[in-house]
Amino acid sequence: MSALTLLQGAAAALSVTIALSLQTAGASNAGLGLVAAFFAGGFLAGAMLSPVQIMRIGHIRSFVFFAALAILASLSFTLGVSLMGWAVVQAVIGVCAAALYTAGESWIADATPSDKRGTILGFYHVIAKAGAIAGPFAIMSAAGGVAGFIMVAAIFAAMILPISATRQSQPEISTGTPFGPRKIIRYAPAAAVAAFSAGAVNNAVAQLYPIYAQAIAPESAATFSANFNAAILGGAMVGLWPAGVISDRVDRRLVIAATGILAGVAALGLALLSHTASEPIILGLAFLFGMGALSYYAVAVAHAADRARPDQATSMMAGIMVIWGIGSIVGPLVAGFIMTPLGATGLFAFASVMLALLTIIMFTRVVKNAEVTDDEKDPFNATQATSLALSELDPRGEDHNEQFDLFVSWMASTETEP
Template structure:
């Protein structure tokens, strides 16, 4: 019989983890809300899609900087103080967007929001990684994944009925960042030590798992562009109710990803993961082409279905790419490799919105999904080419799939794939 004291300790551990998960869900709700508040405000102000794309890229630049600086900051002041620091920064920057319409000011504020979000995720995810019982880390990661996605889906609905450019939209985003402090401040447990997750260098990553590098980079370009700029596409699709439509469109994309993540991973445990990535990219690419060409002429229900299919493919293959890289990692290297793959993704996410904004400025909002389709089809061809040229990892060397999040370096320590790595034959790298 398990002693009562042990049961209480385990309940306390799960309560501690749940508090941080809720805090990060509120953070994701804030990022989801700003994804429609920002672009729709800029449209109302008359900004071009090129400018909007550049501003979106500044968010990604801030995210990269935040991901690099956050671990050192957490080591100096601890998880709770760091979380409070970054939450306050995000809240102030979100409110600051309302103060000026100047492009340079918006780029600065968006960069600060990106930096704050990266810091919040690094603080929270490293905390979860330290607090989650090792035997239940996969279950905790799955719970966090679903809760995080739900938060990102809910955020746009909270701002859906606010007039573009009004103070209320920015206050909602600011309030969500501030609200994330409540569960963190209320926890009674001590802070865990910060896990170490120094990334591989790009050349080492490329030599070990080039297919994963390609997939992560294109995921950053394509998904970064769509998730930052989809509100512009929806605004032309339904000008009279753009915010509500954007929230529903976002929910369809994220919902598709939630439904497909685990099935795609299970399939990739049994066949070459590069084939699974190619299949996901191809399906998503077809949906993107249909959205680009026919969205204005299709019933809204069909548009949402296509958005769900796009999300099911494009927002799911990053986790398969991380699993592919982990299969080829040597003993004890998976955590560092996963962190390096994340930085490749983040680099792509800086480039994607700016490129897509330029394309949309020249060819209209529908070209966002044509831009995405081209990237996805290039990825599919690259994966098939890599498969022909190099052998897949033997089944006994494969690790079991676990969902991976493109969030922060600390997420690598949370993922069960980083534990107990087996030696990989890098001579068959793909």
């Protein structure tokens, strides 16, 4: 987990450094969106193809190989600014990131007892978020320059240490074949729409928020970017479990709609108040945005799992991630073009419109289609879009599971108390 936490930190730090460097070099917002879309395309390709490479040479060699490739790619940014060149390098780093997640998360899945998978999965999500929060702070003094890329490369290099020093045996990898998008839409259209929206909105914000932060605090863009990122991810850590627990008791589509409203209103506030509100208010809105926008993907996966047979759960969850990946390619491209005439605030204008559409579609689905019964529901479990291998760790694919996570176990114990 330590290596994957460093990976989260490196990826978060790299997005800040690339965005600020391109902005300083005079690149257009549409160009920044293009570079971000290339990363997402590489990530999706890596998620689909990397299991073959891992099965061929093993987890440790694969992890070291892709980490070394990520180091070289990060250092290549120091050779000079080229929009298309950086886009290609970002695609390479996207492939590396997906492969590193696949190797690491499949290892975690293999080493985790089946009755503890939910607990380990929830703990992993918290630790991973902590890494993503820390990354931009680690390179804050050098973000936007050559030193920033060198520091990112150093974080990628640090990932190799715990992996190469381990004495654990390498696991077998068995990633379920994902359902195609059309099959997901037929089984759970609401989940497909929510996954696409989550990819489009969250990846656009994750890759382009430093431009928004620079517009608000041009004199301290790196510092404010790190604070802004921490506020969003902090909101996600607070909002995820309540959203999941509520979705176990009511129609999950209503929970997706509610989180969409929360995130959409916060995004609208970020768009309209960017030049008038104080920094604490902007960070508070970012926190609320994270509570909503980064919570509903996991609820969407749970909704899809509700509509799948136990033997289909892994393939369903892997298919949902593919749809998320498609959205993560489209989102930055569209957001970048919107930001060209509107400026940095166009990022959250795009997010608010996408979230409004998501909310409308969820309410429409609730009216037209009946809710999954309580007997058919599987307990909610935290899920994030990182690799197809993560679907193997999710206990919803098990025929029998005694413990999904610590929060659900605590809820069950309180319900039995007099």
